Each structure stands twice: as structure tokens, then as C-alpha cells.
Amino acid sequence: MNWINFEYYFGFVLLFWLLGIIALIISYKKNSAIHIANILFFIGWGILISFVVKLWIQLDRPPMRTLGETRLWYSAFIPLIGFITFFRWRYKWFLAYSICMSALFLVINYLNPEAQSKTLMPALQSVWFIPHVLVYLFAYAVLSASCIVAMKGVYDLRKKLLKTSTIALADNLVYIGFSFLTLGLLFGALWAKEAWGHYWTWDPKEVWAFLTWMGYLIYIHYRYFHPNKSKQALYILSVAFIILLVCWFGVNYLPVANNSVHTYTQ
Amino acid sequence: MTKQKQHNLWETPWGYVESFIIGIGLMIAGFAIEISASSISALTIKFPYNLIILLSYCALLFVAYKWFSNVQLIRWLSKVPAAISSITLVTIMVLIMGIIPQAPSDNNFVNLLGLNHITTNWAFLLILLVFLTNLGLVTIKRLLQFKASNLGFILNHLGLFIALTAGLLGSGDLQRLTIETRESQPSWIALDEHNHQVELPFAFYLNDFEIENYAPKLALVDNETGKLHFNEGKNLYLIEKGNSYEFGDFQIEVKDYLESSGRIGDKYAAVNEIGSPPAALVVVSQQNKTLVEGWISCGSFRAQPQSLKINDQISLVMTIPEAKKFSSDVSILTKEGEKINTLLEVNKPYKHEGWKIYQFSYDDTLGKWSNISILELVKDPWLPYIYIGIFMMIGGAIYMFWIGNKKLKPDNDELD
Numbered sequence: 001m002n003w004i005n006f007e008y009y010f011g012f013v014l015l016f017w018l019l020g021i022i023a024l025i026i027s028y029k030k031n032s033a034i035h036i037a038n039i040l041f042f043i044g045w046g047i048l049i050s051f052v053v054k055l056w057i058q059l060d061r062p063p064m065r066t067l068g069e070t071r072l073w074y075s076a077f078i079p080l081i082g083f084i085t086f087f088r089w090r091y092k093w094f095l096a097y098s099i100c101m102s103a104l105f106l107v108i109n110y111l112n113p114e115a116q117s118k119t120l121m122p123a124l125q126s127v128w129f130i131p132h133v134l135v136y137l138f139a140y141a142v143l144s145a146s147c148i149v150a151m152k153g154v155y156d157l158r159k160k161l162l163k164t165s166t167i168a169l170a171d172n173l174v175y176i177g178f179s180f181l182t183l184g185l186l187f188g189a190l191w192a193k194e195a196w197g198h199y200w201t202w203d204p205k206e207v208w209a210f211l212t213w214m215g216y217l218i219y220i221h222y223r224y225f226h227p228n229k230s231k232q233a234l235y236i237l238s239v240a241f242i243i244l245l246v247c248w249f250g251v252n253y254l255p256v257a258n259n260s261v262h263t264y265t266q
Numbered sequence: 267m268t269k270q271k272q273h274n275l276w277e278t279p280w281g282y283v284e285s286f287i288i289g290i291g292l293m294i295a296g297f298a299i300e301i302s303a304s305s306i307s308a309l310t311i312k313f314p315y316n317l318i319i320l321l322s323y324c325a326l327l328f329v330a331y332k333w334f335s336n337v338q339l340i341r342w343l344s345k346v347p348a349a350i351s352s353i354t355l356v357t358i359m360v361l362i363m364g365i366i367p368q369a370p371s372d373n374n375f376v377n378l379l380g381l382n383h384i385t386t387n388w389a390f391l392l393i394l395l396v397f398l399t400n401l402g403l404v405t406i407k408r409l410l411q412f413k414a415s416n417l418g419f420i421l422n423h424l425g426l427f428i429a430l431t432a433g434l435l436g437s438g439d440l441q442r443l444t445i446e447t448r449e450s451q452p453s454w455i456a457l458d459e460h461n462h463q464v465e466l467p468f469a470f471y472l473n474d475f476e477i478e479n480y481a482p483k484l485a486l487v488d489n490e491t492g493k494l495h496f497n498e499g500k501n502l503y504l505i506e507k508g509n510s511y512e513f514g515d516f517q518i519e520v521k522d523y524l525e526s527s528g529r530i531g532d533k534y535a536a537v538n539e540i541g542s543p544p545a546a547l548v549v550v551s552q553q554n555k556t557l558v559e560g561w562i563s564c565g566s567f568r569a570q571p572q573s574l575k576i577n578d579q580i581s582l583v584m585t586i587p588e589a590k591k592f593s594s595d596v597s598i599l600t601k602e603g604e605k606i607n608t609l610l611e612v613n614k615p616y617k618h619e620g621w622k623i624y625q626f627s628y629d630d631t632l633g634k635w636s637n638i639s640i641l642e643l644v645k646d647p648w649l650p651y652i653y654i655g656i657f658m659m660i661g662g663a664i665y666m667f668w669i670g671n672k673k674l675k676p677d678n679d680e681l682d
């Protein structure tokens with residue numbers, strides 16, 4: 001009843017990715033190695049996706065309910081973002097980062113085995129469930145990538161090496177991530193109307209989702225108005241990500257948590 | 267020589283410092299009103315007054331933009347510093363809402379400033395007004411200078427403006443009632459949020475209420491504290507006949523499972539009566555050595571629960587089954603003598619005469635044997651406008667994703 005054979009999938013994914021990272025490092029000396037790296041990353045990712053599919057079938061419900069399951073989706077999405085940004089902008093470091101992040105989340109899941117109960121409460125049994133959660137996790141994955149870019153930006157800034165391409169990447173990721181965040185928020189509202197009769201109830205999780213949205217809204221407007229003030233923009237982006245983290249993990253620990261319908265527990 | 271220009275406070279154009287001074291000043295004024303006047307529920311303006319307010323507000327924004335845009339205040343209100351300051355201050359108010367529970371409080375400070383009812387707090391409403399005014403003015407500006415490349419902007423900003431204003435002003439017209447229906451009995455008296463009776467223009471007749479449960483789960487509990495023993499309750503297994511489960515180094519095998527049972531002596535047998543709970547025959551072993559064998563049951567409103575003691579510290583119990591699905595087969599009887607049959611289920615509301623009817627609850631002490639079903643009725647005449655706003659924003663988000671950040675930014679770091 002555990003995530004059956006997770007260890008095997010996990011082991012193979014990590015093996016392929018480790019080899020991929022080695023190939024990626026070699027590619028700094030010999031450029032063609034990057035193709036091998038990509039193939040290895042992609043095979044590892046394929047194995048991971050097949051595990052997600054298998055888990056879904058085995059649980060008989062979308063595996064999107066517990067924290068461990070959302071971590072699994074996160075591990076599945078973030079390499080995808082790495083691939084996309086790589087093929088569009090050729091950032092090797094970012095590809096490596098996304099693979100490592102994904103691996104980290106797999107390790108966390110490996111260390112916290114979670115047996116899956118199959119129950120899904122009636123309010124969650126809706127056509128909105130999957131799009132809502134998928135869109136949100138995708139947004140989180142992209143936005144946390146933007147945070148890493150921001151951190152690299154701050155570091156480069158210290159060394160007076162900040163390139164406009166770095167902040168442009170942050171902008172691109174924020175625009176993509178924010179549009180998904182908006183979709184997640186709105187799908188949630190439409191769903192809540194069907195399930196509970198009201199689209200917005202200021203439930204604690206909703207409050208924090210709204211705050212996250214507003215954080216990135218500030219970034220977007222600040223960037224639009226002050227395209228040359230990179231430093232402040234990078235700090236805004238970091239703060240926005242902290243709010244996102246509270247929304248994702250922290251709400252359960254706040255005094256308001258006990259009346260939330262969205263906490264990820266039984 | 268640097269071309270640094272010195273920007274004095276209140277010298278035009280107003281920048282961030284001025285924006286935050288104005289915003290925070292308004293909020294302080296709002297808190298002052300909270301302290302002096304007793305709290306009002308500011309948003310219970312009903313039709314047609316809310317519509318009149320909305321139309322006048324929009325007209326005011328239009329006039330302000332069209333003929334007074336050279337006035338400093340209006341100019342400020344249609345620029346980004348006002349947007350950023352008001353978005354930030356609204357965020358701070360919502361942050362308070364996200365930290366302080368929005369419920370009656372015994373903290374004097376919280377009560378004094380009304381921090382436990384942010385959505386009707388004057389400070390929040392005043393800063394929200396700046397936020398909306400800013401949003402409205404930029405929307406009008408871009409609408410009047412319409413270009414195809416502004417499409418995304420308009421979908422986002424106008425959509426948000428419509429959704430927010432319709433939601434805020436429409437809340438006065440929102441009606442939310444609950445009604446308790448009993449099997450084989452018509453009901454037409456509902457209750458509103460303040461528990462006042464409301465007579466409906468139609469009646470409900472509950473033909474049947476049904477719950478489908480998941481199987482109960484197995485859990486280990488501490489004999490003394492009664493707390494879940496293993497892995498903080500994360501690892502609970504659905505009981506299935508013939509299956510074995512591992513809890514740490516205990517193996518538990520389910521030899522028999524009865525969905526509906528009665529106790530006979532120290533055994534359980536299949537019976538089918540109201541209030542007969544599920545029961546299971548289990549064998550607990552450790553390192554292939556059988557420790558105990560016996561029956562467990564979660565009990566019901568009628569039957570005692572039964573646990574199985576494994577050792578001095580822990581026992582095996584069965585949890586109360588969770589509902590998988592609950593539904594009411596109801597008939598709606600209209601004054602004209604019409605009879606409409608429908609099946610209400612969570613996530614599957616039914617629309618009737620402007621009301622949306624939801625499966626809401628049931629008698630949870632009786633659980634699956636409940637013979638009442640509680641329905642919720644919601645009437646929200648402003649909903650179509652809120653949906654227009656929401657769908658515009660969905661369009662805006664898709665546009666944003668597609669076009670991304672390709673547009674050139676204005677070169678006016680005018681506040682540097």
C-alpha cells in the first residue's frame with residue numbers, strides 16, 4: 001500500500017540524472033556532450049512520469065492530495081521548465097538547477113514515505129480538481145525558478161556582473177508563472193462556487209493565495225515602470241517567493257489554519 | 267557630472283513617498299473611524315442603490331480622466347506609484363487577515379482597530395477605493411487609446427475591475443439560505459445567515475437521502491492517551507477483506523470484513539439494521555508470530571466501538587468511515603403545482619428560479635442513517651457580471667502566457 005516500488009523508480013531516475021549532470025559538466029569543455037546530458041535527463045524524466053501515471057492508476061484518484069503527492073508533481077514539472085528554458089534560451093546552469101531541484105524533492109519523498117489512503121472527500125470530487133491543482137503546481141514550479149534567477153541576480157549584482165539577460169529571464173518566468181497563478185486562482189473560484197456556493201470566502205489558504213498573487217503583481221508593475229532598477233526588482237521577487245512558500249507550506253502552522261478547507265492533511 | 271535631479275516631497279509628479287503617505291494616511295483615518303464609530307457592515311447596500319453607486323462611480327472616473335487629468339491628484343491616481351502603493355497596502359491588510367483569525371477576539375487591540383473583520387474594516391475599504399480608482403482610471407485611459415496591443419492589458423485590468431466592483435457592491439444582494447428537509451415531508455421554511463425564517467416560493471420534498479461511505483481505516487492508538495500511534499495518523503489503511511498491512515513491524519491481516527454487522531457474544535455477524543456498524547476480524551502478528559486475533563468495530567450512534575488490545579501500550583482500532591458521496595433525491599414543488607425531480611450532490615448544484623441549490627449537510631450523528639438532508643440555496647444576481655470579469659481575466663492570463671514579456675517597456679524612469 002506504500003508508493004509501490006517507488007525506490008526502484010527513484011533509483012533509476014537519480015542514476016540517469018547523475019550521469020546527465022556529469023555530461024553537462026563535461027559539456028563546458030566539449031560542447032556536444034550537452035546532447036547526451038539532455039537525453040539522459042529526458043530518460044530519467046520519462047521514468048518519473050511513468051511512476052506518476054502508475055501511482056494515479058493504483059490510487060484510483062488523482063495523486064494530488066497530500067503534501068508528498070504535490071511534491072511528486074513538483075519534481076515532475078520542474079525538469080520540464082528546465083527543458084523549455086534550455087531550448088529557448090540555452091541556459092545550462094538553469095537546466096542543471098531544475099534537475100537538482102527535482103531530485104531534491106524526490107529525495108525528500110523517499111525519506112518521508114507516505115502510505116496513500118484512497119479517500120477523497122466529496123467536495124474534492126470535481127472536474128475542477130485536476131486543472132486547479134496542476135495549474136497551481138506549474139505556477140509554483142515556474143515562480144520558484146524565477147526566485148533562483150533572482151538569487152543569482154543578487155549575487156551577480158554584488159560582483160557587479162549582472163547581465164540584462166538574467167533579469168530578462170526572471171521577467172519571462174514571472175510572466176509565465178503569474179499567468180498560471182491567475183488561472184489557478186480563478187479556476188479555484190469557479191470550483192468553489194460549484195462546491196460550496198461561493199467563489200471567494202477568504203478562507204486562510206485563499207487569503208495566502210491572494211497575497212502571493214499580489215506579491216507578483218507588485219513585481220510586474222515595478223518592472224514595467226522602472227525597467228532600470230534591477231536591484232529593487234530582485235528584492236521584490238524574493239519577498240514574493242517567501243509569501244508563496246508560506247502559502248504552500250506555512251498556512252498549516254498559522255493560528256488561522258484550523259478553519260481552512262484546504263490544508264493538506266487527513 | 268551626474269544628471270541626478272533632486273525630488274522634493276510633494277513636488278510633482280508625486281512618487282512613492284507621497285503615494286505611501288497618502289495611502290497610510292487614509293488607512294489611519296480608516297482606523298480612527300473604526301475606533302470612534304462602532305463597526306458597521308459597510309457592504310450591505312442593496313439594489314438599486316448599489317447599482318446607482320456603481321454607475322456614478324464609473325461616471326465619476328470617466329469625467330475625472332476626460333476633463334481633469336491635468337489635476338495632480340488624478341494624474342497621480344492613474345500612474346504606477348499609486349498602483350504599487352495601493353497594491354502593497356491592500357496586501358498588508360490582507361496579510362493581517364491571513365494571520366489574525368477573523369473571528370470574535372478577546373484581544374483589546376484587535377477589537378479596537380477591527381483587525382478581526384478586515385473585509386468590513388474602514389481602513390481596508392478606503393485603501394481599496396484608491397486601488398479601484400487607480401485600476402479604473404488606467405483602464406479608461408487604455409480603452410480610450412485602444413490599440414490591439416492593449417488587448418491583454420484591457421482583459422486583465424477591466425476584468426479585475428468588473429469582478430471586484432460587482433463582487434463588492436453585489437454582496438448586499440446576495441442571499442444565502444439553508445433548509446432542513448426530511449424524508450417524506452415537504453419543507454418550505456428556510457433560515458438565513460442570522461437564523462431568521464424565510465418562506466420560500468416553492469417547497470422541497472425529500473424522497474431519499476443516501477450516503478456512500480469509504481471502507482473504514484485501520485489505526486494504532488496509544489492505550490493511555492488515545493492518540494494515533496503510528497506516523498501521526500498519516501499511515502491509515504482502508505480495510506479490505508483478505509489484505510494484510512504493515513504498521514512498523516506489526517503485520518495485520520484482515521480475515522473477514524462485514525460492512526454492516528451486529529455483535530453476538532464476542533463475535534460479530536452480518537445484520538442489516540439501522541445503526542449496524544462495520545466490523546472486521548483481524549490477526550496481528552510480529553515477526554510471523556501471531557500476537558492476537560479478534561474483532562474490531564468503529565461503532566455507530568447505536569453500537570459500542572470495539573478495539574483490539576495488542577500490548578500494554580497500543581491497541582488496534584477501526585476509524586469511522588468517511589463519506590465518499592452523499593446525495594439527496596428531492597422533488598421541488600412549485601406554487602403552480604409543478605413537480606421537478608432532481609438529484610442533488612456535492613459539486614452538482616441545481617438551478618431553479620434564480621436560486622442555486624446545493625447539497626450542504628446531513629445529520630452527522632446518524633451518519634449514513636440520516637433521514638434529513640440540509641440544502642443550501644444561494645441567489646446572487648450579480649454573479650453573471652462577476653463571471654464576465656473572471657472570464658476576461660482568464661483571457662488576459664492566456665494572453666500574458668502567450669505574448670509573454672515581449673513588449674518594450676517605457677523609457678520613463680521619471681522618478682529616479
Ligand code: HEM
Pocket residue numbers: 217220221224344345346348349352353397398400401404416419422423426659662673
Ligand atoms: C489582473 C491583474 C493585473 C495584471 C495581469 C496586470 C498587468 C499589467 C501589465 C503587464 C502592465 C504593463 C502594461 C502593458 O504591458 O501594456 C500593467 C500596467 C499597469 N497596471 Fe496592471 N495588472 C494587473 C492589475 C493591476 C491593478 C490591480 C492595478 C491598480 C491598482 C494596476 C495598475 C496598473 C497601472 C497604473 C499600469 C500602468 C499603465 C500605464 O502607465 O499605462 N494593474 N499592468
